[in-house]
Amino acid sequence: xxxxxxxxxxxxxxxxxxxxxxxxxxxxxxxxxxxxxxxxxxxxxxxxxxxxxxxxxxxxxxxxxxxxxxxxxxxxxxxxxxxxxxxxxxxxxxxxxxxxxxxxxxxxxxxxxxxxxxxxxxxxxxxxxxxxxxxxxxxxxxxxxxxxxxxxxxxxxxxxxxxxxxxxxxxxxxxxxxxxxxxxxxxxxxxxxxxxxxxxxxxxxxxxxxxxxxxxxxxxxxxxxxxxxxxxxxxxxxxxxxxxxxxxxxxxxxxxxxxxxxxxxxx
Numbered sequence: 001x002x003x004x005x006x007x008x009x010x011x012x013x014x015x016x017x018x019x020x021x022x023x024x025x026x027x028x029x030x031x032x033x034x035x036x037x038x039x040x041x042x043x044x045x046x047x048x049x050x051x052x053x054x055x056x057x058x059x060x061x062x063x064x065x066x067x068x069x070x071x072x073x074x075x076x077x078x079x080x081x082x083x084x085x086x087x088x089x090x091x092x093x094x095x096x097x098x099x100x101x102x103x104x105x106x107x108x109x110x111x112x113x114x115x116x117x118x119x120x121x122x123x124x125x126x127x128x129x130x131x132x133x134x135x136x137x138x139x140x141x142x143x144x145x146x147x148x149x150x151x152x153x154x155x156x157x158x159x160x161x162x163x164x165x166x167x168x169x170x171x172x173x174x175x176x177x178x179x180x181x182x183x184x185x186x187x188x189x190x191x192x193x194x195x196x197x198x199x200x201x202x203x204x205x206x207x208x209x210x211x212x213x214x215x216x217x218x219x220x221x222x223x224x225x226x227x228x229x230x231x232x233x234x235x236x237x238x239x240x241x242x243x244x245x246x247x248x249x250x251x252x253x254x255x256x257x258x259x260x261x262x263x264x265x266x267x
Contacts, residue, residue: 003024003025003062004022004023004024004061004063004064004065004067005023005024005028005058005060005061005062005063005068006020006021006058006060006061006063006068006075007020007023007056007057007058007059008020008021008056008057008059009031009040009044009056010055010056010057011043011047011054011055012047012052012053012054012055013047013050013052017079018040018043018083019031019040019043019083020059020072020075020076020079020083022065022068022072023068028056028058031044032044059071069090069091070090070091073090073091073094077095077096096108105245111266111267112152112154112155112156113156114157114158114244114245114251114262115155115156115157115158115241115242115243115244116157116158116235116236116237116239116241116242116243116244117158117159117160117170117240117241118160118237118239118240119159119161119162119167120162120240121161121162121223122198123196123197123198124137124139124140124196124198125137125138125196125199126195127159127167128222129194129195131220133184133194134207134208135207135208136148136159136170136205136206136208137204137205137206138204138240139201140201143240145204147239147240147241148176148205148206148241149175149176150241151175151176151241152175153172153173153174153175154171154172154266155171155266156169156171156265157170157171157172157208157241158244158250158254159220160236161226164223164224164226165226165227165228166226166227166234166254166257166258167221167222167223167227168220169254169258169260169262170208171208171265172207172208173208174207176204176205176206177204177206178204179199179200179205189205219258219260227253227254227257229253232249234249234250234253235247235249
């Protein structure tokens with residue numbers, strides 16, 4: 001079970017590491033016979049054409065397959081595009097994407113995510129209801145329902161109202177639940193005096209209100225006071241939920257417009 005190893009191919013002409021792999025037995029030598037048109041095989045043929053062979057070295061040995069995969073992925077992440085590896089290996093979701101060291105990312109630099117949330121105001125949803133009763137929702141289809149399921153307690157969101165602008169910053173309190181299963185002070189949620197009479201058809205609902213000190217910083221404005229700017233354009237999408245990682249200009253605008261620190265909210 002502990003017979004796996006991680007190996008590297010080195011170009012003897014300049015001592016550049018150009019391929020990492022994991023395997024057992026004679027796996028590390030198999031690439032020498034590879035006749036495909038991959039970048040790795042082409043480089044090996046170039047080296048052979050000069051009467052040389054790649055330097056092949058085992059980096060770590062006596063590993064389980066899982067350990068070997070993790071070490072391989074670590075090495076691939078470190079060198080990134082400098083290797084000829086096609087696949088990035090397993091554990092990709094555990095590693096920070098390349099070319100993102102200039103910005104903070106949710107899940108890496110802080111625990112929770114910061115998301116764009118599309119209010120989608122209409123017969124099933126109303127921003128005034130959201131503010132009055134402390135929830136957000138979406139439904140009428142699997143992809144909209146699944147978007148709500150992607151929120152986790154502690155995540156923050158910027159609520160956007162189409163053609164108006166951003167109307168609030170909130171923080172998720174609970175996981176999504178079916179509207180018909182939600183109760184407020186022992187009473188069915190749908191018994192509340194909601195403006196949206198079509199709420200019964202909305203699949204998922206999330207609470208974002210709390211009585212804790214933190215939640216006193218929740219910022220919302222009426223729809224007629226939505227925050228917006230014409231240029232440069234802010235990030236918007238038709239999706240119900242979208243990560244704001246990388247949308248630095250929009251995040252800075254939201255912090256200034258609502259007087260909050262997103263970094264502190266999601267820490």
